[in-house]
Each structure stands twice: as C-alpha cells, then as structure tokens.
Amino acid sequence: MGLFDKCYDYKVSEIVKAKGIYPYFRPIQESEGPVVLMEGRKVVMAGSNNYLGLTTHPKVKEAAIKALEKYGTSCSGSRFLTGTIDLHIELEEKIAKFMGKESALLFSTGFQAGQGVIFPLVGKGEYIFSDKDNHSSIVSGNMLSAAAGAHVVRFKHNNMQDLEKKLAHAPEKANKLIVTDGVFSAMGSIVKLDEMKVIAKKYNATLLVDDAHGFGVMADNGKGTVHYFNAVEDVDLIVCTFSKTLASLGGFVVGPEKVIEFLRHKSPALIFSASPTPAAVAAASAALDILIEQPELAVRVRRNAERVRKGLRESGFHVIDGQAAIVPIIIGDDEKCFSIWKMLYDEGVFVNAFISPATPPGMQMLRTSYMATHEDQHLDFIIEKFVKIGKQLDLLHHHGKHPKGTGHKVSKTPPDKIKV
Numbered sequence: 001m002g003l004f005d006k007c008y009d010y011k012v013s014e015i016v017k018a019k020g021i022y023p024y025f026r027p028i029q030e031s032e033g034p035v036v037l038m039e040g041r042k043v044v045m046a047g048s049n050n051y052l053g054l055t056t057h058p059k060v061k062e063a064a065i066k067a068l069e070k071y072g073t074s075c076s077g078s079r080f081l082t083g084t085i086d087l088h089i090e091l092e093e094k095i096a097k098f099m100g101k102e103s104a105l106l107f108s109t110g111f112q113a114g115q116g117v118i119f120p121l122v123g124k125g126e127y128i129f130s131d132k133d134n135h136s137s138i139v140s141g142n143m144l145s146a147a148a149g150a151h152v153v154r155f156k157h158n159n160m161q162d163l164e165k166k167l168a169h170a171p172e173k174a175n176k177l178i179v180t181d182g183v184f185s186a187m188g189s190i191v192k193l194d195e196m197k198v199i200a201k202k203y204n205a206t207l208l209v210d211d212a213h214g215f216g217v218m219a220d221n222g223k224g225t226v227h228y229f230n231a232v233e234d235v236d237l238i239v240c241t242f243s244k245t246l247a248s249l250g251g252f253v254v255g256p257e258k259v260i261e262f263l264r265h266k267s268p269a270l271i272f273s274a275s276p277t278p279a280a281v282a283a284a285s286a287a288l289d290i291l292i293e294q295p296e297l298a299v300r301v302r303r304n305a306e307r308v309r310k311g312l313r314e315s316g317f318h319v320i321d322g323q324a325a326i327v328p329i330i331i332g333d334d335e336k337c338f339s340i341w342k343m344l345y346d347e348g349v350f351v352n353a354f355i356s357p358a359t360p361p362g363m364q365m366l367r368t369s370y371m372a373t374h375e376d377q378h379l380d381f382i383i384e385k386f387v388k389i390g391k392q393l394d395l396l397h398h399h400g401k402h403p404k405g406t407g408h409k410v411s412k413t414p415p416d417k418i419k420v
C-alpha cells in the first residue's frame with residue numbers, strides 16, 4: 001500500500017462533479033455583499049459569514065488600503081519577532097476594552113486562535129471537557145493537548161447533565177477546562193451558558209467560549225454570546241475570529257493579562273506563524289469601530305435571519321430553530337442535499353451544503369446565513385426560491401403543519417433585477 005493510494009481511490013468528489021451538482025470551491029467573481037457574481041451572473045448570497053456586511057464597507061476598504069500603503073503587504077514574520085506593528089497593539093487594546101476583559105492577543109486566523117490557546121494551557125494530567133459539536137479548531141487544540149498527556153472528554157451537544165456527569169467523574173483536584181462554541185456553526189444553536197457557568201463554578205473549571213458566530217450578532221451591543229448571557233465575569237477566555245463580523249482575516253483571544261502574557265510566549269500557533277497582515281488588521285479595526293458606532297447592525301442581522309427562518313418554517317420546511325444569523329434547513333440525504341443546492345443555485349440563490357461527517361447522519365442540511373445588509377427583497381427572493389423547489393420536490397410538510405407550504409408572501413424579482 002502506497003501513501004497516495006487513498007488519494008487515487010478517493011472518488012466521491014469526481015462522482016458528484018460528473019453529476020453537475022458539486023457545491024464546493026465555486027469561485028465568486030465579484031461581491032457586493034448580498035449579491036455576488038458567479039459564472040457571469042448575479043446570485044443572491046445566503047451562505048456568507050459576512051454577518052454585518054462590512055467586507056465592502058467604504059471605511060473598511062479605505063482602512064485596509066491605507067495600511068497597505070503605509071506598512072506594505074506583509075509583516076513577514078511572527079508577532080514574537082519582527083511581525084508586530086503598532087496596529088496590532090492598538091487593535092488588541094480596543095478589543096479587550098470592547099469585550100470587557102483585561103487583555104487581548106491577535107492570531108493570524110480564528111482557527112489558530114482556538115488551537116493556539118488550548119494547547120499551551122492544558123497539558124499532562126489536566127482535563128478538557130469539550131462539546132461534541134465544537135469547531136474543528138477546538139478539536140485540533142484538544143488533540144495537541146491530548147498528545148501532551150491531557151485527558152479530553154467530549155460531552156453530548158449542549159447537554160449540561162452530561163457535562164456535569166463527566167466532570168463529576170474527573171479527579172476533584174485536577175485542573176479542568178470546559179470549552180464550547182458560543183453559537184454552533186452548523187446548527188446555529190446557542191450554548192446554554194446560564195447553566196454551564198454554574199457547573200463550571202461548582203467543579204472549579206476554567207471556561208473558554210469560541211464565539212466566532214456570536215460576536216457582532218448576539219446581544220444588542222453586538223458583543224456576542226457571553227455578553228448576551230451577562231457572563232463576562234464567569235467566562236475566563238473568549239476566542240473569536242475576524243473572518244465573520246469583522247470582515248477580515250485573523251483571530252483573537254481575550255482574558256486575564258497574566259494568561260495572555262503566558263500565551264504570548266508559549267503558543268506555537270502565534271510564535272511560529274506570521275502575524276496578521278497590516279491590511280487585515282486595519283480592516284478588522286475599522287469594522288470594529290463600525291460595530292461600536294452602530295450596534296443596531298447586530299439587531300438587524302438577527303432580524304433578517306428570523307424573517308427567513310419564519311418564512312421557511314411556515315412554508316413547511318424542516319428548519320432548525322435559533323436566534324443567531326444561521327438558519328439550517330434539514331434535507332437528510334447527501335445526494336438530495338447536493339441536488340437541491342444545484343436547483344437553488346440555478347434559480348439564483350447560493351447556500352452551503354453540509355453533509356456527513358460535518359452533520360450527523362440524517363441531518364444533512366442546507367445551511368443558510370444572513371447579513372445585516374440583506375434587504376427584504378433579497379430575503380423574500382431566497383424564501384420564494386426555496387418554496388418553489390420545495391413544492392416541486394414535495395418537501396413542505398414538516399410536522400404536517402403547513403402541507404401546502406405557502407405560508408409566506410414573496411417577491412417575484414429575479415436576482416439580476418434586485419437593486420444593490
């Protein structure tokens with residue numbers, strides 16, 4: 001057996017491509033946010049994490065351009081050595097203040113932030129309690145800690161009884177970290193932080209929340225899931241990304257200064273990787289300024305998601321309930337998921353197809369997500385196209401509540417006529 005045999009044997013993507021329903025790596029040629037150009041035609045975007053729609057905001061673009069002109073294209077090194085510029089420090093101070101924590105540390109991606117915080121903190125003989133549905137960056141940090149001798153215990157998704165049962169089995173004196181997503185990226189569900197913070201205290205465990213999908217969305221000030229639960233004092237560390245609300249590329253952790261200082265000197269993901277580029281940092285900083293000035297954007301993105309959630313649910317789709325910007329529609333089968341994805345794409349709507357192992361079997365879904373800059377005409381167009389396809393494929397009978405599936409009034413505007 002050669003190392004590459006598994007690659008030559010891997011046929012799944014080719015089979016799906018041959019059927020013309022392959023949904024991944026589709027290039028976007030231009031983007032205005034809610035509407036993008038793909039294969040030369042306009043498509044309404046219902047799958048982006050650009051939650052506040054700031055990637056095309058003039059102030060964000062201008063900040064990136066100015067930074068590029070002043071500092072060049074790259075810092076060419078890690079934060080530790082030659083890769084720190086004053087913009088990094090300024091943004092760290094601004095983020096820490098905004099989040100109500102002592103100190104912040106920037107990483108080059110959100111993935112590196114999650115992985116890069118867990119591994120240095122949890123080692124031999126110590127325990128990690130991790131939600132089964134946590135993001136891959138957390139899983140990666142857990143695996144590195146496990147290799148260093150930590151015990152990694154997974155608890156059932158958002159199941160506080162299971163978490164408590166597992167904590168109770170661990171040695172009382174052992175150091176323990178509980179790690180969870182704030183808003184879970186596939187299902188859009190929100191961590192039961194009210195209960196979790198009490199359990200963490202009872203078992204003297206440190207609490208880490210990855211709020212990639214909650215930051216800028218949850219809480220009326222946009223400060224995220226931890227603030228939504230009024231739990232800033234109870235959560236020790238918050239990890240986040242720039243790639244969603246902050247319209248850029250990078251990540252951060254906030255927490256006690258002594259912990260951040262330790263991570264600054266001990267996190268391989270920070271020390272052995274080049275720092276976020278000047279343009280990326282300036283863009284994130286300008287996006288944060290906009291969130292601080294216009295917290296109503298967080299309210300708007302939740303309202304937009306709710307409009308679609310309600311419209312699709314009332315039309316008879318199997319929609320997972322939630323409060324954040326993610327609206328998953330359960331399809332339940334890989335090929336059906338891809339076929340519906342293609343039908344929607346042909347109708348001018350782009351969504352994300354999630355199949356197993358990203359979802360449990362039977363929960364294959366079209367995961368949609370919304371932006372503060374979607375207008376009602378975009379949202380209604382998305383609903384209209386879902387309903388059209390749902391009727392064709394007889395999908396509109398979830399819970400038998402709306403068997404005819406016409407619960408929502410929608411516009412008839414094609415995507416190239418939608419004003420942007």
Ligand SMILES: Cc1ncc(COP(=O)(O)O)c(C=O)c1O
Pocket residue numbers: 109110111112114135137181185210211212213241242243249250251
């Ligand atoms: C919960 C969560 N954490 C971390 C990340 C990684 O963020 P980044 O894209 O900045 O690497 C993501 C991105 O999808 C995420 O959903």
